[in-house]
Amino acid sequence: MDALLDFWAAYGSTVVFAMINAFFALSTYAVLSTGVLSFTTVVFAAVGGFLAAQTVGHLQISIHLSFLLAAIGGGLAAAVVAVAFLKLDSHWMALASLALVLITRVVSLNAPILTGGVNGLVVPLRVDPIEVAILLAVVTFAFYRLHNSWYGLASRAVREDPAVASTMGIPPRRIQFVAFVISGVVGGIGGAALAFTLQFLSPETYFIGIAFTMIASAVLGGSFHWFGPVVGAFVFTALPVMMQAFVPQIEDVAKGVALLLIMIFMPRGLIDPRAVRLRRAARLRHKQERAVNA
Amino acid sequence: MHLFLEQFVNGWALGSLYALFGIGFGLVFSTLGILNAAHGTYASWAAIVGYYAVVWLNVPFPVAIAVGVLAGGVLAIVVDQIGFQPLRAKKAGLLGALITSIAFWIILDSLAGFATQQQSLAFPASTYPNRMVAVGPVMVPQMQIITILALIICAVGIYLLIQKTRIGAAMRAVGWNEVAAGLGGVNARVVILLTAFLAGATSGLAGVLGGIATSNVSFTLGEGLLLKGFAAVVVGGFDDVRGTAIAGICLGIIEVFVGQYVSTAMRDGVTYALLLLFLILRPRGLFGSTSFLRA
Amino acid sequence: MPDPAASRILLEFDDVVKSFGGVVAVDHLSAHVRQGSVHGLIGPNGAGKTTMINLITGLFHPDSGTISFDGKHLEAMAPHQIAALGISRTYQNVRLFSGMTALEQVMTGCYLQRGVSLWASFLGTGNARRQWAKTRDHAMSLLKRVGMADRADELAETLSYGEQRRVEIARALGSDPKLLLLDEPTAGMNTQEASSVGRLVHELRDSGLTILLVEHNMGLVTEFCSSCTVINFGRLLAEGDPRTCIANPQVQEAYFGRQNDAERIQALR
Amino acid sequence: PSRAEGLAPGEYQIGFVTENTGPLAAAGVSYYHGAQLAIDEINQSAWIGKGDTLKMVEKESGSDAARAVQAVSQFIADRNVIATSCCILSPVAGAVRPVAVNAKIPLVIYGATRPGLPQLPYVTSVVGLPGPQEVKMTKTIIEKLHPKTVAYFVNADNEAFQGRFKAAQKVMEDAGVKTAGVISILGSDTDFTAPATQAMGTNPDLIMVWTTQTPAGGIIAALRNRGYKGPISANDVIAPPPMFKKIGEPLVGVPFPVLFSAELSDTPEAKAFIEAYQKRFSALPDAYAAQGYTMVYYVAQGLKSLDGKPTRESLAEAMAKITEIDHNVYGGLPMKDGQAEFAKSLIGAWSKEGKVVRWDPK
Amino acid sequence: MLNVSKLSASYGAIQAVRAIDLSVKVGQFAVLLGANGAGKSTTLRSIAGLHRPVAGSVRLGEREISSLPLHKVVGAGLAFVPEGRMVVAPLTVEENLELSRFSGRNRDNGLIDHVYELFPRLKERRGQRAGLLSGGEQQMLAIGRALMAKPQMLVLDEPSMGLAPSIVDLVFQAIVRLHKEGQSILLVEQNAAIALSVCDYGYVMRRGQIVVEGTPEKLKESPEVLEAYMS
Numbered sequence A: 001m002d003a004l005l006d007f008w009a010a011y012g013s014t015v016v017f018a019m020i021n022a023f024f025a026l027s028t029y030a031v032l033s034t035g036v037l038s039f040t041t042v043v044f045a046a047v048g049g050f051l052a053a054q055t056v057g058h059l060q061i062s063i064h065l066s067f068l069l070a071a072i073g074g075g076l077a078a079a080v081v082a083v084a085f086l087k088l089d090s091h092w093m094a095l096a097s098l099a100l101v102l103i104t105r106v107v108s109l110n111a112p113i114l115t116g117g118v119n120g121l122v123v124p125l126r127v128d129p130i131e132v133a134i135l136l137a138v139v140t141f142a143f144y145r146l147h148n149s150w151y152g153l154a155s156r157a158v159r160e161d162p163a164v165a166s167t168m169g170i171p172p173r174r175i176q177f178v179a180f181v182i183s184g185v186v187g188g189i190g191g192a193a194l195a196f197t198l199q200f201l202s203p204e205t206y207f208i209g210i211a212f213t214m215i216a217s218a219v220l221g222g223s224f225h226w227f228g229p230v231v232g233a234f235v236f237t238a239l240p241v242m243m244q245a246f247v248p249q250i251e252d253v254a255k256g257v258a259l260l261l262i263m264i265f266m267p268r269g270l271i272d273p274r275a276v277r278l279r280r281a282a283r284l285r286h287k288q289e290r291a292v293n294a
Numbered sequence B: 001m002h003l004f005l006e007q008f009v010n011g012w013a014l015g016s017l018y019a020l021f022g023i024g025f026g027l028v029f030s031t032l033g034i035l036n037a038a039h040g041t042y043a044s045w046a047a048i049v050g051y052y053a054v055v056w057l058n059v060p061f062p063v064a065i066a067v068g069v070l071a072g073g074v075l076a077i078v079v080d081q082i083g084f085q086p087l088r089a090k091k092a093g094l095l096g097a098l099i100t101s102i103a104f105w106i107i108l109d110s111l112a113g114f115a116t117q118q119q120s121l122a123f124p125a126s127t128y129p130n131r132m133v134a135v136g137p138v139m140v141p142q143m144q145i146i147t148i149l150a151l152i153i154c155a156v157g158i159y160l161l162i163q164k165t166r167i168g169a170a171m172r173a174v175g176w177n178e179v180a181a182g183l184g185g186v187n188a189r190v191v192i193l194l195t196a197f198l199a200g201a202t203s204g205l206a207g208v209l210g211g212i213a214t215s216n217v218s219f220t221l222g223e224g225l226l227l228k229g230f231a232a233v234v235v236g237g238f239d240d241v242r243g244t245a246i247a248g249i250c251l252g253i254i255e256v257f258v259g260q261y262v263s264t265a266m267r268d269g270v271t272y273a274l275l276l277l278f279l280i281l282r283p284r285g286l287f288g289s290t291s292f293l294r295a
Numbered sequence C: 001m002p003d004p005a006a007s008r009i010l011l012e013f014d015d016v017v018k019s020f021g022g023v024v025a026v027d028h029l030s031a032h033v034r035q036g037s038v039h040g041l042i043g044p045n046g047a048g049k050t051t052m053i054n055l056i057t058g059l060f061h062p063d064s065g066t067i068s069f070d071g072k073h074l075e076a077m078a079p080h081q082i083a084a085l086g087i088s089r090t091y092q093n094v095r096l097f098s099g100m101t102a103l104e105q106v107m108t109g110c111y112l113q114r115g116v117s118l119w120a121s122f123l124g125t126g127n128a129r130r131q132w133a134k135t136r137d138h139a140m141s142l143l144k145r146v147g148m149a150d151r152a153d154e155l156a157e158t159l160s161y162g163e164q165r166r167v168e169i170a171r172a173l174g175s176d177p178k179l180l181l182l183d184e185p186t187a188g189m190n191t192q193e194a195s196s197v198g199r200l201v202h203e204l205r206d207s208g209l210t211i212l213l214v215e216h217n218m219g220l221v222t223e224f225c226s227s228c229t230v231i232n233f234g235r236l237l238a239e240g241d242p243r244t245c246i247a248n249p250q251v252q253e254a255y256f257g258r259q260n261d262a263e264r265i266q267a268l269r
Numbered sequence D: 001p002s003r004a005e006g007l008a009p010g011e012y013q014i015g016f017v018t019e020n021t022g023p024l025a026a027a028g029v030s031y032y033h034g035a036q037l038a039i040d041e042i043n044q045s046a047w048i049g050k051g052d053t054l055k056m057v058e059k060e061s062g063s064d065a066a067r068a069v070q071a072v073s074q075f076i077a078d079r080n081v082i083a084t085s086c087c088i089l090s091p092v093a094g095a096v097r098p099v100a101v102n103a104k105i106p107l108v109i110y111g112a113t114r115p116g117l118p119q120l121p122y123v124t125s126v127v128g129l130p131g132p133q134e135v136k137m138t139k140t141i142i143e144k145l146h147p148k149t150v151a152y153f154v155n156a157d158n159e160a161f162q163g164r165f166k167a168a169q170k171v172m173e174d175a176g177v178k179t180a181g182v183i184s185i186l187g188s189d190t191d192f193t194a195p196a197t198q199a200m201g202t203n204p205d206l207i208m209v210w211t212t213q214t215p216a217g218g219i220i221a222a223l224r225n226r227g228y229k230g231p232i233s234a235n236d237v238i239a240p241p242p243m244f245k246k247i248g249e250p251l252v253g254v255p256f257p258v259l260f261s262a263e264l265s266d267t268p269e270a271k272a273f274i275e276a277y278q279k280r281f282s283a284l285p286d287a288y289a290a291q292g293y294t295m296v297y298y299v300a301q302g303l304k305s306l307d308g309k310p311t312r313e314s315l316a317e318a319m320a321k322i323t324e325i326d327h328n329v330y331g332g333l334p335m336k337d338g339q340a341e342f343a344k345s346l347i348g349a350w351s352k353e354g355k356v357v358r359w360d361p362k
Numbered sequence E: 001m002l003n004v005s006k007l008s009a010s011y012g013a014i015q016a017v018r019a020i021d022l023s024v025k026v027g028q029f030a031v032l033l034g035a036n037g038a039g040k041s042t043t044l045r046s047i048a049g050l051h052r053p054v055a056g057s058v059r060l061g062e063r064e065i066s067s068l069p070l071h072k073v074v075g076a077g078l079a080f081v082p083e084g085r086m087v088v089a090p091l092t093v094e095e096n097l098e099l100s101r102f103s104g105r106n107r108d109n110g111l112i113d114h115v116y117e118l119f120p121r122l123k124e125r126r127g128q129r130a131g132l133l134s135g136g137e138q139q140m141l142a143i144g145r146a147l148m149a150k151p152q153m154l155v156l157d158e159p160s161m162g163l164a165p166s167i168v169d170l171v172f173q174a175i176v177r178l179h180k181e182g183q184s185i186l187l188v189e190q191n192a193a194i195a196l197s198v199c200d201y202g203y204v205m206r207r208g209q210i211v212v213e214g215t216p217e218k219l220k221e222s223p224e225v226l227e228a229y230m231s
Ligand SMILES: Nc1ncnc2c1ncn2[C@@H]1O[C@H](COP(=O)(O)OP(=O)(O)OP(=O)(O)O)[C@@H](O)[C@H]1O
Pocket: B293, B294, B295, C020, C021, C023, C024, C025, C043, C044, C045, C046, C047, C048, C049, C050, C051, C052, C092, E125, E128, E132, E133, E134, E135, E136, E137, E162
């Protein structure tokens, strides 16, 4: 028990950041799973984060309510973004989303009333890690449900081949629109969780760093299954901590090498349903053959 | 008017760097299908190696450039063979390669930090042409002229290589599908090495020139180029060198003019907002890359 | 069974033009398919057959002319709207979704028949679960129909070419369409396998489906089609009864070659 | 929280959040070296007395708030760590501060210049706030150069430099010196030819540069390369020797305010520090190194003032009570409400030979 | 010419081809028949270097080619028309055909005219990107590309797939002509009637194994073939 407490004291914050990154990774996964590579999770996180910080700061609402507002704000922002972006083809969309991330930074630097500008913003409340965990569990469960619903099936089809999906009656743009909104809601929640954990926001808080963390987490963990991004976020957050413990001098290099090795040996991520199915198919085939031969 | 012209040239030279970098970046993107986040570090490393060649070995300016370019190319090959080659066999696609390249970015960046002792270095003033030259009514730094010419030469050369030669056809073939190219007898390995080298070398050139011109040789050098270079590639229509060159130059000029006439604090914001607007109005980029797949 | 030759027109092309740059793939083409028929669409390579299918399913939009289905104009519709009208298709170069099992492919094909809203399906209501199970059984029965039931849980991409074709047909049937467009469904199958597809086509027609069949296998066309359209260079060459069409000298020349050794070729088939 | 009871007697650990990589690594390494040197000195000279020694444990943050918070949390969990120190960037410091306050552990801020960060008794700062030095230099410049117009370069994305710039601009305008133009740049910018052209286009009598290190060097180089001959002023970011090595000639004669300079500071403590630093790291210490050094002595002084077994809380209380850091290289360093106040500042400039000398406008 | 012995190939744990022996003598025309999923394509892909076999050897003349990279297999004189065509979509028709010259094997300008003569359609479309061709046109291109390599050994996987009767006829005429000129050929074909009427020797596969082999006359009699093809 004591050992557990010690561990929590030392690595509790790592776990909290891993959970927050899991929100971001899931948010990215939401669009990725419909074949859209977008960095706009950063934007949704910023909207959610600043919204939560400001409402808690000025309107004195409760943390729970502000999480809700952050989710709604993120979702709305995502809906607007989706309307503009869904006209674009893949690579252009990726660029446009990067551009939006950079614009967000400029806006948050130049709109001190909303964001505290260059001075940053103090967030008066702190969220309990347990609450973050519960929230993450709820969100993850929602992704599990999505995966096993008609939406999940449709989104996989759209990801693999939007043209074919459309001739089967699946409207790709609408599915992707929904994906964006989900991404916005989850991103907004993640942004608020980050705000209530760091308790200090600046224009740097929601910037390229998050963009790479989230995409790396999603792909590293496996972008073909809802559980992948969660696993990826934990691995990606823990990597630097572990490297710091073992090879403090070259921790960044070591972190890069670890990431590299994972990708080289498991290029589709740690959780790869396709690989599982291939193995299962092989077993099935063996069984059938034995039946035939018998 | 004078100021306008001066800033125009400044923007053009700056944009030429973006374009030069973008050409290399776009080459791997369009032919090898890799969105390479580590590309920026090639530029950083090219500048660093060029710098040490000058400081330690006292090599003259052109040699320093050549050494830097070579370093960029070789680094690109090494990264490709260690990181991307295994993925090709496993068909990991764009995302896998993207994350691998992020891993290399982390590694090479922090190694570059060690190599420069985390400092930003600069080529000693005496080791490169640093006078101002009168071009018509305006005074232009020699490095800007060199940069502008370098872009023109590289853009034309690479365009011709890719579009008009058999090597270029082989490069495009391998980029599409190694097996399909192999069926045509193309040695995919060699072509990939060649492409990687060429891409690394071009971006390396941008790195050395940029490092010299901005007095900033450090691990942060490539990062700035990366975003702008990517923008140039996409806006230009990503399989067209001409588009990249033009888009890069425009990007530089817009950036400088927004800084001069609108507001520097808003510079990036305005530049990227324009970019976004352009993309939404013209969703396939400047040269609207032609599709080659059927519905 | 109604006489297909007299039944009403289900699909109609009226003066349709589609060109790509310099290539006119469909050139002022008018044609029609009657309800309840198995209609063959034949023509040499590059004649514009696949382009026609792409036009019907909304992947391309015609440059001019109209395409109507059941009285509705399709030209400006999006593919998913057209699919919702009851048009379904297979692809010439098998296009299955990577990472999905054969069963999931067919389930995806059943998207329009899911019977519940996305929202209910997300919530997993009792009705949604029942519908899901029902659709699953339906998908399974479709796989059985094309002879792939025992491979239902295998990744489609690990099947052989011919097997993938069958899965694709099952997927196209998933949406319970009124009109089924088959683009060379028997390519890569041997005679026996091909005629089993032919029999499947007949069964489907008997259950009320209208089928547009693109085929190079003349034996199959003459045996299973009730009418046909022959095109070349995107233009209409002949129309009507399959045997008459094929006997048409113009068709013979365009389709069977200038050497015109029709007999030998017939013998070979 | 009650963990502090179990501290190993005699050896106290300071948890130091380093920034030896990332965008600010150049300065980060100096802070780190300065702190290392202080630890060694204190242990060798038994400065604390009572047989107590100090040990530094470090964790890297790469100037990232989340990583810094994790590092501090890990220090907090380690019962041997009695105090922590952190952060060059204010947003990072802002994020770490509540963690330290909640855990009741002393946190000494060593780089972030946002006013109001200290929170007694736990959070204190040994950083010189923007203001006095800038004001003093600006006044001197007005006196000596009589500019009529001045153009400013300022970091749009760094609150510390915004503060410094505003302080200087106020002095200028109060003295009737007009603002010819304000050119904002971003910390990550590298190309300054266009901003330099822009500044020169305003025809100022003086150009003041209030930016972080790399841009400052780049701007000054670009201005001189484009043929700007007029006076330029800058800030202490151009003081470290590597800057002169990098930029060279263009830096000569550019004034900057310094609290500490290896060449100019001449108190006995400063001299000893410089000598020891040079011996240990074969380089001259800069202002950052001096701050890292000061931070450790501040903690040590707190420990020294305590009897018996110190806890984190008692150390924090003790440190909060300190009104003057005894051992410092600045010739006096009062602490007010947990914030260091620098009484004396100097105006330095690089000479042609690459030495920092007192600025002489001639 | 081509000697395959004890060749086994699998996809992960799925074994698709088990220890088959097969050979094509110089100048011989062999066909390989079998139902969907029998393993024909896997066999050819393993021979042509597109798929690494798990065991066994593939010898072209005296040379072991089963471990060579693809372009070397092509260089060694084995050209392959794969299932699914695999043309290089972004290249024009002409560039696709010219690719084989990159390997420096042939400098024969007449060859491309030969291909165009065989497939006039390709000549019409020479400037078009291969990915935009119709299915049949792509198939012609794939065959043309193989011919451009001037192979000693030509391996074709269902070359008639998707081709109109006239073109099938042309293709077979061309193959037969090549065979008459001494070309060694290995062919997989669903149309057993045509295949058996032109070949010298045949193999029939079932579930990854060769179950019957022999002269076309013998095969035509065999129950395996009769059942599947002559219905
Ligand atoms: N997207 C496109 N861009 C340019 N040309 C195209 C496009 N799609 C088809 N074509 C051209 O239009 C013509 C008709 O093609 P289509 O695919 O309809 O032929 P098809 O009748 O299906 O032939 P096949 O039997 O060979 O499949 C071809 O010559 C083809 O090259």
